[in-house]
Amino acid sequence: MTDVTEPDQPNDPAETKRASQHLLVPGQELAHRFKIVKLLGRGGQASVYQAFDTVLEEECAVKLLAADAPVTAESIEQLRNEVILARQLQHPNIVRVHEFYATDDFVFFTMSLIEGKSLQEVLEQPLSAEQCLGWFKALVSALQSCHENGIIHGDIKPANIVVTDDNEVKIVDFGIGTTTTDAITHHFSEGYTAPEVARSHVPTTAGDRYALGKVLEQLLAAITPKSWQNVTVKRRALQQLAAALQADEPERRPSLATCLATLEPQSPRRFIMPAALLLLIAAVIGFWLWRAAPPAVDATTAPDAPIATLGIYSNEDYVAIAQLVHLTLQTEPDLYSIEPSTIQRLVERLGIQPERAERERSRLAQITEADYLLTLSNKTVGTASQLHALLTVYPGEQVLMSSTYTVSDQTAQQLATQVSSQVKDYLLTAERSSSTTTSTSELALLEQLQAARSQDDPDALYAQLKSIVDADVSGYWKLQARAELAQLDQQFEAAAEILDELLVRYPQRADIAAQRAQVASQLGHLETAREYYQKALALDPQQPYWWFELARLKIIQGETQSALQQELTQALIIFGQRESDEGQGLVLNAFGVGHLRLAQYQQALRYFSQALEYRSAEKYPQDRITTLGNYATVAAILRDFAAADAALKEATTLAKAQDDPLAVAHIENERGLLNEEQGFYQQALVHYKRALDLRLREGSPYVQSQSINNVAFINFLLGDYSLAEVYWRQALQIVTELNETSTLHSIQVSLAHLLGLQGQFRQAEQLLAELFTAADISPEASMAAHIQASRLNFAQSRMAAAAESIDEAIRIADEIGDTRGLTESLLWEAEIAFHLHQTQALENNLERLSKLSESFNREQALTFHWLQEMLRYRLTQNNDFTTLADTVLAQNWSQLLEAKILTEVAFYGDFSSSHPIWQRLDELNNETIYASHLLYLAAQDTPTAQQQLQSRLQRFPDYWRNFELYRVLSSDSAKQHAQEALEQLLDKMNEAQREAYQRFAQL
Known part of the structure; x- marks a missing residue:
């Protein structure tokens, strides 16, 4: 310079x-x-x-x-x-x-001279979402450039950001900036300083991200609510990002790359029955968890982290003794012993040699965050081989204990008793020690318990736990065995009570907290489960499977974006540090499922591809089958049917080689989806039924309910509504017994939709009432319920209520960043506007939907095209719908959508009696689905059809379309009924609806 x-x-x-x-x-x-x-x-x-x-x-x-x-x-x-x-x-x-x-x-x-105002001044006035998000994206990019060049700004705040006259933002004032190599600062901007920077006075890149989160929070507060409809990024996703950037722990703050990814637009998904798609994704998540979840957490195998954390390493000669020492120390409330097998895996995967050098032991202690290490190895004295126990403290490796024990005349239990006794003498004061001495007979029982676990024999494990309950052992082991027995007997309330007692005695034991979280999850108490996993991770943050389980719970509860940015990221980092292919494959697959749930299909496909790199056919065939199925799901959604087919073929080969019928069922399920996405509904039904048959023979009730739901949905698409209802009610009964609320709520929405289509309004409203009063309803289920409530209100002429319900659905979809739900909501809102002759509202709706059109599936695209044609008709009065009708007739569609569109264009259009639309409508005509049936009768200009229409209309006195349909009829009584229907309809409209519809009625 x-x-x-x-x-x-x-x-x-x-x-x-x-x-x-x-x-x-x-x-x-x-x-x-x-x-x-x-x-x-x-x-x-x-x-x-x-x-x-x-x-x-x-x-x-x-x-x-x-x-x-x-x-x-x-x-x-x-x-x-x-x-x-x-x-x-x-x-x-x-x-x-x-x-x-x-x-x-x-x-x-x-x-350079910059003409403009500070962002601090600009934030005092209302701003648009589009403007603020553009500024934030620019700030992220600028800060990323700083960090990539090794530069920390150190004082990010609105006063140091200038908004130029061209409405661009520029970061200024590097007066307390520093390179990332070394610096101390004593300058702070109140409210923008990260906790660790305030303590250390050392600026960091994470500190810059913390301040950026504060700036984002202020930007969001300045945005006018109405302007959110003009952007595709969702407010809730950005609120979560702002909160994540301000996490107290710097390692939990999202990267700048993650910030940019959050700002990318999200893709919408399917139109028909969003609840059914939610169930499809729930099935994917269920299979992902069923296939890939880690072993159940129990107090003897999970690591902990209370006041003092101890890691035990042994060479191959003393593995049994290390395990027994670990089990003995489990009874100490103020000492936490990491499971030796965890230590052993890390040593093997990372090439650590604790026996040989101080540096290697320090490395192991750092990775495990252990305060102490106990290293068991061979030491030759003369000609005799002895056990050498080395106890060291970290950081700085200070030797606390170096003892040798003769092994020739002692059992493993005796040696373990001596070693553990000395370890307690060094690490625990007399006041802190439990003063419990583990006898050799008790150690023998615990050794047998470990053997039963390693054999993966439930009967042997059950018998061993019973023997511990009946034996003279310490209170800790009695309670632990009782808790595990209760879990095995599926008496989860009893297990929870026992574990609560253990936590009172051992409040700093992370493994017991994690076990309590697992039981809460089994009880369906998801919030409680989350609290206990958070407690466990606060005590021991180095447990990737616990991070994974916490992420799973958040995803189930609709906090998918947060789970991706926080818990799953933590799990991936730890698995990566441990070079665990199995763990990294598990979490990458989970990332894919999370993005699938968010309808971010390209990101999901990328993560599934990355997971496949770790889940090799040779080492992890079952896991690979799972991810191949997930990959096929997304590929089918993206209409890359060749890629989906190739993935399923590989998965089928692996499943047959593994002789795994449940894996085959999963693949059949994915084959069903592949055919469904292409409109091959009969073929899809064949595959879904094969999956159901396999799962009924060998699957759990949960996966059975998923297959039953799939069969119900495909029957719904094929127009077999009675059979669809039978299957859905069967699935409903299963998930009710399982207390699986997310699936329960989705099926309730599906049934409410079906019942509403059939005119069974009271039953449909009862189901929705149960949903709206449920304490644990997820945002997704609430959104879907509001869509169906809008449909029910609309059908019964309650137009103002219908508009309020769909507005609420759109608000929820915006808030949670659910573009799939938003697309469904906007399409239905556009349909309302069309039917009520709100032409400008219809035009506005279609313009907003057009921004999402690249991600429409085939039926969404058809619905959007139909609404565009209806808008053209409203504006020009040109009722030539021949091209649209030919498009519908030429391909396979769900019968509900096909019947709706064809009856609408037949009613408004002018088709010759020889046009094939009439033959197809004869085939589709179904009195059960009353709306399209009534319109089909009205479209036919024959005395018989008019007579039937007048008779049918009497069954639906509150139907919204009665005014239009009675006007088709020529009788004097029909004119009177039409006037009464109009008055009834106008009375239940809001002002905007009433004004538009009155103009139409006067024509």
Whole structure:
């Protein structure tokens, strides 16, 4: 860079003097070059002026060290450092800094002149979502450029962000910026300083992200509510991002890349029956958990982290003794022993050699976050081989104990008793020790318990737990065995009570908290389960499976974005540090499922592809089958049917080689989806039924309910509504018994939809009432229920209520970032606008939907096309729908959608009697689905059809379309009924609806 000084400049910058204690005046020159124009801003340490560069003949800005600021070598070097840092950055959203000057009178530097206001000023006025999100994206990109160049800003806040006259943002003031190598700062901006920076006085990139989260929070607060409808990024997703960026723990803050990914638009999904798709995704999640979940957490195999954390490593000769020492120490409330098998896996995977060097032990302690390490190895004394126990403390590896034990005349239980006794003497004071001595007979029982676990024999495990309950063992082991027996007997309430008692005695035991979380999950108490996993992870944050389980619970409860950014990211980091292919494959697959749930299909496909790299056919065939099925699901949704087919073929080969009927069932299920996405509903039904048959023979009730739901849904699409209802009620009974609320609520929505279509309004409303009063309803289920409530209200002429319900569905979809639900809601809102002759509202709706059209599936696209044609008809009165009808007739569609569109165009259009639309409508005509049946009769200009229509209308006195349908009839009584229907309809409309419909009625 250029470091410009005057020739007479003193050699020691500390001796620099400034001539004036006053502000500079217009016309005053600095360094015989920069002519002051005016003061732009003034702070405690510096002032900024607009100036004219007489050499380059252009405007610039000058930042001048304040006259009353301490003038030392340190302060001058700080400014010089600021310039050096800022000149490294060339980014459109970072102010350009030029040259540094130190003269006898002044210390300053020059930079580009920015015309505008600080973001702090701008935030005082209402802003649009589109503007704020654009600014935030620019800030993320600018900060990313800083960090990539090894530069930390250190003072991100609205006052240091300028909004230019061109409405762009620029980051300024690197006065306390620093390189990422080393720096200390004593400058803080209240409210924007991360906790760890406030403690250490060391700026970090994570600290910059914390401050960025604060800025995002303020941007969101300034956004006007109505402007959210103009952007595809959802408010709740950004609120969650802002909160995540302000996490107390720096490692839990999302990366800047994650911030940019959150700002990307999300893709919508299918139109027909969103609840059914929710069930499809629930099935994917269920299979993912069924296939890939880690072993059940229990207090003897999960690591913990109370006051003192101990890791035990042994060479291959003393594995049994290490395990027995670990089991003995389980009874100590203030000592936490990490499961030795966990230590052993880390040692093997990471090539650590704890026996050989202090550095290797320190490495192991750092990875496991252990306060102490116990290393068991061989030591030869003379000709005798002895057990050497080395106990060390970290950080700094100080030796606490180095003891040898003769092994030739002692059992493993005896040796373990001696070692554990010494370890307790060193690590626990007399007050903290449980004073419990584990007998060799008790150790023998515990050794047999471990053997039963390793054999994966439920009967042997049950018998061993019973023997421990009946034996003379410590209170801890009795309670633990009782809790596990209760779990095996599925007496989860009893298990919860026992574990609560254990937690009172051992409040710092992370493994017991995790076990309690598992039981809460089995009871369906998801919030309680989350609380206990959070407690367990606060005690022992190095347990990736617990992070995974917490993420699973959050995803089930609709907090998918947060789970992706926080818990799953933590799990992936830890598995990566441990170089665990199995763990990384598990979490990457979970990332895919999370993005699938968010309808972010390209991201889901990418994660499933990455998971397949870890889940090899040789090492993890079952896991690979799971991910291949998930990959096929997304590929089918994205209409890459060849890729989906190839994935399922590979999965089928693996499943047959494994002789795994449940894996085959999963693949058959995916084959069903593949055919369904292509409109091959009969073929889809064949595959779904095969999956159901296999699961009824060998699957759990949960997966059975998923297959039953799939069969119900495909029968619904095929128009066999009675059979669909039978299957859905069967699935409903299963999930009710399982207390599986998310699936229960989805099926209730599906049934309410079907019953409403059949005119069984009271039953449908009863189901929705149960949903709306459920304490544990998820946002997705609430949104779907509001869509169906809108449909029911609309069908019964309650138009104002219908509009309120769909508005609420759209609000929820926006809030949770569910583009799939948003698409469904907007399509239905557009249909309401069409039927009520709200032409401008219909036009606005279609314009918003057009922004989502690239991700429409085939039936969404058809629905959107139909509504576009209806808008054309409203605007031009051109009722030629031949092209649309031919499109519908040429392909396979769900019967519900096909019947709706064909009856609508037949009613409004002018088709010859020989057109094939009439033959197809004869085939589709179904009195059960009354809406399309009534319109079908009205479309036929025959006396018989009119007579039938008049008779049918009497069954539905509150139907919204009665005014239009009675006007088709020629009888005098029909005219009277039409007038009564109109008055009834107008009475239940809001003002905007009433005004539009009255204009139509008067034509």
